[in-house]
Amino acid sequence: MTLDAAATGRCLDAIRARRPLIHSITNLVVTNTTANALLALGASPAMVEGADEVEEFVVKSAALVVNLGTMSADRAAAMRLAVAAARRAGTPWVLDPVAVGVMRYRSQLARDLLQHAPGVIRGNASEIISLEGRADGMAHGVDSSAGSDAAVAAAQRLARATGAAVAVTGAVDYVTDGTRTVSIHNGDPMMARVTGLGCTATAIVGACMAVEADRFAATVHGLAITAIAGEIAAARSRGPGSLQLEIYDALYRLDAATLTDRVRLQA
Numbered sequence: 068m069t070l071d072a073a074a075t076g077r078c079l080d081a082i083r084a085r086r087p088l089i090h091s092i093t094n095l096v097v098t099n100t101t102a103n104a105l106l107a108l109g110a111s112p113a114m115v116e117g118a119d120e121v122e123e124f125v126v127k128s129a130a131l132v133v134n135l136g137t138m139s140a141d142r143a144a145a146m147r148l149a150v151a152a153a154r155r156a157g158t159p160w161v162l163d164p165v166a167v168g169v170m171r172y173r174s175q176l177a178r179d180l181l182q183h184a185p186g187v188i189r190g191n192a193s194e195i196i197s198l199e200g201r202a203d204g205m206a207h208g209v210d211s212s213a214g215s216d217a218a219v220a221a222a223q224r225l226a227r228a229t230g231a232a233v234a235v236t237g238a239v240d241y242v243t244d245g246t247r248t249v250s251i252h253n254g255d256p257m258m259a260r261v262t263g264l265g266c267t268a269t270a271i272v273g274a275c276m277a278v279e280a281d282r283f284a285a286t287v288h289g290l291a292i293t294a295i296a297g298e299i300a301a302a303r304s305r306g307p308g309s310l311q312l313e314i315y316d317a318l319y320r321l322d323a324a325t326l327t328d329r330v331r332l333q334a
Contacts, residue, residue: 072330076323078275078288083109087129087277090158091270092116092146094136094165097263100311101132101270107318108292110274116142121149129277131160132270133180138173146176150183159276161187162231163269168197181229186282188225189234189269189290192218199225215239223248232282234272236265240290244283251287252331253294255301261311268293291330296321298329 088111093101098114105112115124118141125131131153133146153160162185164177177198181188190198192215199221215237222233227245235241240251258264272289279285299321300313 072332073323073327074284075288075291075330076326078279078285079109079292079321079326080323081278082274085129085278086111087274088113088127089130089132089270089273089277090115090121090125090128090149091132091134091273092121092142092149093132093134093163093266093270094263096136097134097266100263101267103315104267104318105270105274107315108271108274108321110277112270116145118145118148121145122152125149125152125158126156128158130273131158132163132273133160133185134163134165134266134269135167135173135177136163136165136266138170138176143172143176146180150180150185154183159186159273159282161185161189161269161273161276163266164188164190164194164198165266167194174198185229185231186276187232187234187272187286188229189236189265189272189286191215191265192235192237195225195233195235196221199228215241219243219248232286234286234290236268236290240294242283242286242290247283248334249283249287250333251290251294252333253291253329254297257301257304257307257310258294258297260307261314264293264297264314267314287332291332292318292321292326295326295329299325 102112226233275285275289296317299317304310
């Protein structure tokens with residue numbers, strides 16, 4: 068991928084032109100947030116989670132998002148069926164390993180899901196370090212006790228092991244495919260005060276995967292779009308409550324020129 072800021076704008080334009088259907092099996096805390104963010108961006112969300120329906124629906128979708136935030140046996144079964152169907156159908160999918168490393172059940176589930184070849188894995192530093200498997204005890208709920216830079220080497224190893232693009236999000240976001248690594252220097256600290264904006268970023272990466280075949284590029288675009296929307300929203304908001312609503316408006320109003328002007332990438 069060439070570090071071409073205009074490419075992020077072209078990705079946004081493609082989402083709005085195609086309105087891709089994004090199948091999300093996401094956590095209960097953020098279902099509404101995720102759906103509204105995708106709608107504001109220009110994609111079409113569908114929260115189909117029943118084990119009797121996911122296999123049929125995933126093949127109709129442009130991308131699949133799997134988020135481990137709220138876990139149950141039924142949800143895990145639906146996730147297993149969905150990712151297997153996505154792999155068979157060639158539907159790109161992204162894994163958000165929420166709180167992996169904190170609890171054994173979800174950690175094993177995440178490793179099982181990796182066998183079905185996610186195109187992208189997005190997590191915070193603790194989640195990526197734990198999923199890669201060389202360090203334990205760094206996770207802290209859905210938050211991270213490590214800065215995003217601390218997980219870059221683990222992300223590179225995980226990318227090489229799985230073939231996925233791996234994103235570590237935090238104050239600075241990092242994306243790697245094991246060979247290429249880019250950092251994204253956008254966003255606002257207030258975004259950490261709103262539940263589920265990492266999950267929102269994962270869903271937006273899913274929308275970018277639906278229109279961009281290069282998973283590394285799609286991940287960079289999705290995280291840049293989310294972070295820039297957060298910057299714009301923070302400048303207009305009075306605190307975390309209004310920030311969430313302002314992010315929807317910022318996503319809706321974003322255009323290619325704004326993205327090209329504001330995106331800050333470093334190789």
